[in-house]
Amino acid sequence: xxxxxxxxxxxxxxxxxxxxxxxxxxxxxxxxxxxxxxxxxxxxxxxxxxxxxxxxxxxxxxxxxxxxxxxxxxxxxxxxxxxxxxxxxxxxxxxxxxxxxxxxxxxxxxxxxxxxxxxxxxxxxxxxxxxxxxx
Numbered sequence: 158x159x160x161x162x163x164x165x166x167x168x169x170x171x172x173x174x175x176x177x178x179x180x181x182x183x184x185x186x187x188x189x190x191x192x193x194x195x196x197x198x199x200x201x202x203x204x205x206x207x208x209x210x211x212x213x214x215x216x217x218x219x220x221x222x223x224x225x226x227x228x229x230x231x232x233x234x235x236x237x238x239x240x241x242x243x244x245x246x247x248x249x250x251x252x253x254x255x256x257x258x259x260x261x262x263x264x265x266x267x268x269x270x271x272x273x274x275x276x277x278x279x280x281x282x283x284x285x286x287x288x289x290x291x292x
Contacts, residue, residue: 160195160258160276161276162187162192162213162274162275162276162291163198163275163276163277163278164189164190164191164192164194164195164260164274164275164286165189165190165192165273165274165275166187166188166189166190166210166267166269166270166271166272166273166274166275167187167188167190167271167272168185168187168269168270168271168273169185169186169187169271170185170198170227170269170270171191171261171270171271172216172256172270173193173214173217173241173242173270175208175270178201178273179199179228179250179268181237181239181266182234182261183266184265185189185265185267185269186255186263186264186265187252187263187264187265187267187269187280188225188261188262188263188264188273189210189252189262189264190260190261190262191260191261191262191275192260193260196259196260196291199252199260199262201256201259202255202257202278203253203254203257204248204254204255204257204264205253205254205256206253206277206280206281207252207253207254207280208251208254208264208268208278208280208281209249209250209251209278209280209281210218210249210251210252210269210275210277210278211221211248211249211275211278211279212247212248212250212273212274212275212276213247213248213273213274213276214242214243214246214247214248214270214273215246215248215270215272215273215274216243216270216273217241217243217246217249218242218255219242219243219244219245219246221235221240221242222234222235222236222244224238224240224242226238226239226240229272241268247276248268248269250266250267250268250269251266252264252265252266252267253266254255255267258275261279263279264289
């Protein structure tokens with residue numbers, strides 16, 4: 158399996174402990190910088206829409222297999238949680254694209270630590286119109 162880094166995330170969260178539990182709980186602004194080689198893939202990416210962002214939680218503890226989610230009060234496996242700490246720390250978050258400046262996407266609602274590697278971006282399905290769902 159080969160996964161390519163397509164960009165880098167610039168967020169105000171230096172460490173995982175600084176990140177919001179979920180991006181929806183934070184109004185903080187972040188910038189997703191798409192690498193120049195993938196700039197053409199931004200055709201049609203529009204401000205005001207929501208996008209799924211897949212990223213590597215590069216500072217995650219890959220040895221943790223259980224966690225205690227907030228509000229649960231008891232341990233559960235990481236596959237039953239949204240913990241960034243997991244064997245393959247691939248995380249997903251829904252963000253709102255506030256504006257685009259070339260290869261830089263200014264977003265809110267991101268829960269990634271600064272300098273996380275961007276894996277992919279996809280339109281959030283609820284924002285798609287019927288004709289777009291085929292792509």
